[in-house]
Amino acid sequence: MNFSITVNGIKKTVEADPETPVLWVLRDNLRLTGTKYGCGVASCGACTVYINGEPTRSCQVPIEDAEGATITTIEGARGRVAQSVQQAWEELSVVQCGYCQSGQIMSAISLLSRNPRPDEADINDYMWGNACRCATYQRIRAAVQRASEILES
Amino acid sequence: MVSEISRRSFLKVGAAASSLVLGLGADVLSAKEHSDAEFTPFVRISVDGTVTVIVRHFECGQGTATGLSTLVAEELNFPLAEIRMEFAPAAADVYGRNGFMATGGSGSMRDAYIHYRSAGAAAREMLISAAARSWQVSPENVNLNNGVLSSIGKSAPMGRFVVEATQFPVPAKPQLKSSEAFTQIGNPEIGRIDNKEKVTGAAKYAMDMHLDDQVTAVILRSPRFGGKLTSFDVANVVDNPDFLRAHALPNGDGVAVFAKSTWAAFQARDLIIAEWDFSKAENRSSDEMRADLLSAVNSDPEYHAKGSIAGTASALENATQIIEQEFYFPHLAHAPMEPLTCTLARTETGVILYDGCQTPSGAQAVLSRMLQLEPKQIKIETLFAGGSFGRRANTGADYHREVAMAFLLFGGETPVKLVWSREDDIKGGYYRPAVAHKVRMGLDGTGRIVGWDHRVSGRAIFKGSFLERRMVRDGIDLGSVEGITDTPYSIPGHYVGVTDERSPITVNWWRSVGHSHTAYVMESMMDMAAAAAGQDPVSYRLSYLMGDSPDQKRLASVLRLVAQKSDWDGQVPEGRSRGVAIHKSFHTYVAEVVEISGNANDGVKIERITCAVDCGVPVNPNVIEAQMEGGIGFGIGHIMRDEITFTNGEVDQFNFPDYEPLRINDIGAIDTFIVPSVEPPTGVGEPGTPPAGPALANAIAATGVRVSHLPMSTNGVEFV
Numbered sequence: 064m065n066f067s068i069t070v071n072g073i074k075k076t077v078e079a080d081p082e083t084p085v086l087w088v089l090r091d092n093l094r095l096t097g098t099k100y101g102c103g104v105a106s107c108g109a110c111t112v113y114i115n116g117e118p119t120r121s122c123q124v125p126i127e128d129a130e131g132a133t134i135t136t137i138e139g140a141r142g143r144v145a146q147s148v149q150q151a152w153e154e155l156s157v158v159q160c161g162y163c164q165s166g167q168i169m170s171a172i173s174l175l176s177r178n179p180r181p182d183e184a185d186i187n188d189y190m191w192g193n194a195c196r197c198a199t200y201q202r203i204r205a206a207v208q209r210a211s212e213i214l215e216s
Numbered sequence: 217m218v219s220e221i222s223r224r225s226f227l228k229v230g231a232a233a234s235s236l237v238l239g240l241g242a243d244v245l246s247a248k249e250h251s252d253a254e255f256t257p258f259v260r261i262s263v264d265g266t267v268t269v270i271v272r273h274f275e276c277g278q279g280t281a282t283g284l285s286t287l288v289a290e291e292l293n294f295p296l297a298e299i300r301m302e303f304a305p306a307a308a309d310v311y312g313r314n315g316f317m318a319t320g321g322s323g324s325m326r327d328a329y330i331h332y333r334s335a336g337a338a339a340r341e342m343l344i345s346a347a348a349r350s351w352q353v354s355p356e357n358v359n360l361n362n363g364v365l366s367s368i369g370k371s372a373p374m375g376r377f378v379v380e381a382t383q384f385p386v387p388a389k390p391q392l393k394s395s396e397a398f399t400q401i402g403n404p405e406i407g408r409i410d411n412k413e414k415v416t417g418a419a420k421y422a423m424d425m426h427l428d429d430q431v432t433a434v435i436l437r438s439p440r441f442g443g444k445l446t447s448f449d450v451a452n453v454v455d456n457p458d459f460l461r462a463h464a465l466p467n468g469d470g471v472a473v474f475a476k477s478t479w480a481a482f483q484a485r486d487l488i489i490a491e492w493d494f495s496k497a498e499n500r501s502s503d504e505m506r507a508d509l510l511s512a513v514n515s516d517p518e519y520h521a522k523g524s525i526a527g528t529a530s531a532l533e534n535a536t537q538i539i540e541q542e543f544y545f546p547h548l549a550h551a552p553m554e555p556l557t558c559t560l561a562r563t564e565t566g567v568i569l570y571d572g573c574q575t576p577s578g579a580q581a582v583l584s585r586m587l588q589l590e591p592k593q594i595k596i597e598t599l600f601a602g603g604s605f606g607r608r609a610n611t612g613a614d615y616h617r618e619v620a621m622a623f624l625l626f627g628g629e630t631p632v633k634l635v636w637s638r639e640d641d642i643k644g645g646y647y648r649p650a651v652a653h654k655v656r657m658g659l660d661g662t663g664r665i666v667g668w669d670h671r672v673s674g675r676a677i678f679k680g681s682f683l684e685r686r687m688v689r690d691g692i693d694l695g696s697v698e699g700i701t702d703t704p705y706s707i708p709g710h711y712v713g714v715t716d717e718r719s720p721i722t723v724n725w726w727r728s729v730g731h732s733h734t735a736y737v738m739e740s741m742m743d744m745a746a747a748a749a750g751q752d753p754v755s756y757r758l759s760y761l762m763g764d765s766p767d768q769k770r771l772a773s774v775l776r777l778v779a780q781k782s783d784w785d786g787q788v789p790e791g792r793s794r795g796v797a798i799h800k801s802f803h804t805y806v807a808e809v810v811e812i813s814g815n816a817n818d819g820v821k822i823e824r825i826t827c828a829v830d831c832g833v834p835v836n837p838n839v840i841e842a843q844m845e846g847g848i849g850f851g852i853g854h855i856m857r858d859e860i861t862f863t864n865g866e867v868d869q870f871n872f873p874d875y876e877p878l879r880i881n882d883i884g885a886i887d888t889f890i891v892p893s894v895e896p897p898t899g900v901g902e903p904g905t906p907p908a909g910p911a912l913a914n915a916i917a918a919t920g921v922r923v924s925h926l927p928m929s930t931n932g933v934e935f936v
Contacts, residue, residue: 080456080458080479080480080483083477084479087477087479090424091426091477091479094426096417096423096424096426097416097417097418099421099553099602100423100478101553101555101638101872102871103482103637103871104638104871104873106871106872107553109553137417138416138417138418149415149416152415153407153412154407156407156408156411156838156842158410158414159279159603159842159846160275160277160600160601160603160604161413161414161600161602162600162603163553163602164415186880187880188881190880191880193880195877195880196551196552196553196850196877197553197603197846197849198848198849198850198878199846200878200882201883201885204880
């Protein structure tokens with residue numbers, strides 16, 4: 064079946080089984096590989112994208128439910144918040160293997176868009192679902208707070 | 217020991233028309249034997265001034281790409297941030313160590329420290345010589361900084377002299393900078409080289425490969441280790457137009473399922489019905505495995521690894537006090553964030569493997585045998601690896617073997633991308649083996665150790681592996697006893713006995729290998745001894761590290777540092793408890809203090825962790841700190857709540873919900889302190905892991921509960 068979605072501002076038509084998760088449509092059909100497969104069961108957050116503005120585990124949304132949706136992936140992350148987050152992530156060398164970091168960054172942008180000055184507990188609560196096997200967590204906490212500072216300046 | 221340039225080795229220059237390529241030559245003999253591998257280019261400088269460092273190891277997050285590039289950057293006086301890096305091609309004769317190209321043992325920096333600096337220093341000297349000749353000045357009067365050559369009244373970008381520089385002989389012994397002159401090595405402001413692509417989603421991993429005409433293969437494997445396929449049926453796979461076909465693997469290990477997309481392959485596989493022969497499979501449950509291991513450590517050992525069993529027995533007879541403790545460690549999966557995957561495609565001259573490749577030599581050997589090609593016909597493009605923790609390297613080269621079988625089954629022409637799901641990964645073996653320990657320790661009337669009888673039983677990791685010659689001695693697998701037999705502590709009456717366990721369950725090295733369990737036992741026992749002696753755990757440990765050996769001095773020094781930085785002698789805040797542990801692994805000394813609140817019954821919260829590390833010259837302090845943070849997190853997360861268990865031979869866990877990774881709210885801040893050092897640099901990828909678990913266990917013990925069977929969460933400890 065054909066589905067229409069708008070990805071990073073560009074309208075796309077994709078042919079896929081209706082049950083195919085958005086994750087695999089992005090990766091296999093559209094070759095947008097910044098969004099990662101980590102678990103397929105919404106347990107790691109590596110596949111986090113925005114669907115109609117909401118941070119979403121793309122492994123859980125069948126393409127048929129995303130018909131007509133607007134999707135933003137890490138490749139399309141733009142704006143002041145996104146820039147601040149990516150800058151902070153670079154300043155603090157948060158990444159190690161880096162595989163989960165697209166999802167971490169998408170979640171962090173979303174957190175700061177809702178709460179520009181999160182404290183440690185806010186960050187822990189919001190970022191809980193994004194697993195990092197390299198355990199870069201304390202740098203993630205620090206980078207979210209650094210991004211918040213950059214945003215305020 | 218630092219690798220020196222051997223007499224039979226020499227720096228060589230490769231003069232491509234538009235670049236200066238420098239590396240450390242293979243030795244004379246192998247250079248003759250491999251005429252097309254005349255030098256090992258570590259650094260390439262182009263006429264436009266671009267500096268590219270060729271990294272001979274893979275990058276799974278441990279920071280080696282940053283580290284090796286920093287060495288070149290330092291000697292070339294060129295900013296790391298402007299350096300490009302690329303992964304070396306698979307060529308063991310030029311990039312390998314002892315003819316084998318691989319990454320492991322936290323050894324990349326230890327091996328590269330002189331090699332990569334020499335390449336950078338030689339390039340610097342040759343560029344300076346070229347400029348000096350052109351400007352008719354003495355080389356001493358030419359400087360190279362930030363890519364610019366300058367002398368009195370003259371300056372030019374270094375790219376302009378690249379072609380001329382290649383005409384100069386390569387300095388046999390380039391002058392390395394003195395450590396006082398370092399501006400990048402040891403500079404905590406220097407960040408990682410791969411930040412940009414990893415924060416924008418641009419970094420390319422093997423999972424991101426997509427060749428236009430590829431098919432995706434997933435493997436339906438036996439639910440029990442050692443099971444063999446007897447039949448399978450695809451009749452249920454309907455309404456899946458992207459499913460292509462399925463074939464039995466020739467070795468009976470499963471069914472290769474081919475589809476046009478990853479999702480279609482997963483869906484098709486779920487509907488295939490397979491029958492298995494379990495007659496030679498592991499059919500036990502975890503309880504039986506644990507009972508078997510504990511029985512082994514309560515019996516006569518198969519091997520004597522250290523000391524005299526009789527001597528220790530008689531020392532224990534004279535002890536005033538005996539402390540006896542069993543320990544049990546479950547199987548653990550590595551579960552790197554990127555599940556295993558690689559792509560194999562035909563080329564005009566052979567094949568190419570796209571992989572986050574930890575063992576290019578292993579992959580080449582397996583692929584050349586299976587595809588009947590010469591190793592050099594197997595090209596490998598190494599991509600970023602989404603973690604490994606040891607999983608991507610194993611002697612059977614399991615996923616390379618699978619991709620080769622799948623490639624051949626599909627006809628041997630179509631590119632095949634092999635993909636593992638997370639479930640495949642959790643259930644797929646190559647685990648840190650389950651291990652049991654039993655220690656009987658005797659103390660005299662003053663609390664001093666008089667004897668230590670230590671029995672271990674688990675699967676031998678190195679037996680049968682490509683590291684067997686180095687890691688198995690007189691039948692004793694060092695993976696079972698490292699960290700015990702070579703403990704820096706002066707332990708009188710120390711006996712170590714080992715019994716190998718046997719099972720079809722595949723096992724493998726897992727971040728810090730044997731140290732992942734031996735440190736837990738050693739450091740729990742030292743704490744129990746200190747408590748029994750009524751002494752402070754730090755000073756008690758120090759009393760066994762009073763000798764003059766570098767091992768004892770360096771381990772004592774990280775212990776003193778962590779005690780100072782954690783305010784060990786100060787008042788412990790109300791409701792808090794602390795535990796300490798120290799361990800040497802991979803030539804690196806680490807001490808950690810874990811501070812918790814709460815207790816085992818009401819819930820433990822890990823509040824803060826202090827870490828001190830001595831890894832020789834700290835090349836990239838930022839990376840060292842990151843590896844301590846990550847190593848601690850990895851170690852402590854598994855010790856808190858992870859285990860792979862079996863019911864009638866089948867793995868009980870399936871994915872992250874029941875093999876729960878450490879989460880952001882699980883641990884507080886980790887503060888790492890690096891001991892200044894001029895000793896040769898050692899590794900940091902693994903050594904942060906071993907002390908984390910026992911430091912936590914010792915903190916919990918301070919609240920009254922000694923946890924000796926893991927994971928903690930199923931053995932009486934609640935975490936909040």
